[in-house]
Amino acid sequence: MRLPPLNAIRAFEAVCRHGSILKAAEELGVVRGAVRQQISTLEDHLGSKLFVRDGRRLVPTERASALAEAASAALTILKRAAAEFEDAHRARIRLGVPSAFAVWWLMPRAADMQASLGDIEIDIVPMTVVEPLSQHPDFDAVIMGGEIRSSAGVTETRFMEDEFGPVATPPMAARLAGDAAALAEANILISRSAPKLWAEWFAESGTPSVAFSRRREFEDLLLAVGAARAGLGVAVAPKASIEDDLARGILVAPYGFIRRPTGYSLCCRASDAKRPAFVALRNWLLRSGGAS
Numbered sequence: 001m002r003l004p005p006l007n008a009i010r011a012f013e014a015v016c017r018h019g020s021i022l023k024a025a026e027e028l029g030v031v032r033g034a035v036r037q038q039i040s041t042l043e044d045h046l047g048s049k050l051f052v053r054d055g056r057r058l059v060p061t062e063r064a065s066a067l068a069e070a071a072s073a074a075l076t077i078l079k080r081a082a083a084e085f086e087d088a089h090r091a092r093i094r095l096g097v098p099s100a101f102a103v104w105w106l107m108p109r110a111a112d113m114q115a116s117l118g119d120i121e122i123d124i125v126p127m128t129v130v131e132p133l134s135q136h137p138d139f140d141a142v143i144m145g146g147e148i149r150s151s152a153g154v155t156e157t158r159f160m161e162d163e164f165g166p167v168a169t170p171p172m173a174a175r176l177a178g179d180a181a182a183l184a185e186a187n188i189l190i191s192r193s194a195p196k197l198w199a200e201w202f203a204e205s206g207t208p209s210v211a212f213s214r215r216r217e218f219e220d221l222l223l224a225v226g227a228a229r230a231g232l233g234v235a236v237a238p239k240a241s242i243e244d245d246l247a248r249g250i251l252v253a254p255y256g257f258i259r260r261p262t263g264y265s266l267c268c269r270a271s272d273a274k275r276p277a278f279v280a281l282r283n284w285l286l287r288s289g290g291a292s
Helices: 006-018 021-028 032-046 062-086 099-117 170-176 180-185 197-205 221-229 239-247 276-289
Strands: 051-054 057-060 092-098 121-127 141-144 154-160 163-167 187-191 214-218 234-238 264-269
Touching: 006 021, 006 032, 006 062, 021 032, 057 062, 092 099, 092 276, 099 121, 099 221, 099 234, 099 239, 099 276, 154 276, 163 197, 163 239, 170 180, 187 197, 187 221, 197 234, 214 221, 221 234, 221 239, 234 239, 264 276
Parallel strands: 092 121, 092 141, 187 214, 187 234
Antiparallel strands: 051 057, 141 264, 154 264, 163 234
């Protein structure tokens, strides 16, 4: 089958995102009739209707939704490749980082990282939900913690070990008295972006699990740990993400920490792994993270 016209794909992808021919036309800098014509061209090419109307919005059909996802990913890759081609003299890495790790581990070291990397520009993008590089064509690399899953075409470099465990303010930790059974009556703070952390801690520490009577959920780990810092309850946190709070006594770990099996890894595409910018970033992470 012949490839669809690129302009038709661009119009289709824009309409899918906006749910509107008018907004798609404004983004593309054309009149509405031009967008309608491109959609008609693509429907003729594919032999199928692509949209249904839901109130005032245009919604892709079930079959068209898969095409929309592929079109979005392909256009993102093309845009990134074009930007790299046009700006080849600049070394730039768009790096996805778990939000708590970015704020509490990476950013305090950002000046040292930049001094070490020189002209290499690192665009740090916090990730509320940590996902593999294969799901982020707009990223050049990602840092993964316990969520890492090996995938084809991706090179992973483990640069730091880590530990995790329940943390709370000193007064709240004192009420737990080192007895994990006391967690049943504590205010438990849970991150929706890492919902299995508590279960993993019980399993990997060998601590008998308890039924929580009071729990509060937050969108990501950054907010859950922030709530623990404010004295709202007990959260499970990676030690690397809160080392400054531990050193200053803002948070304490009433049951200590246990080592996470995977630690932290830098994941980049195999085709990029030997590029000087990625080698420099990897070497800095290995030095700063203490991995040998």
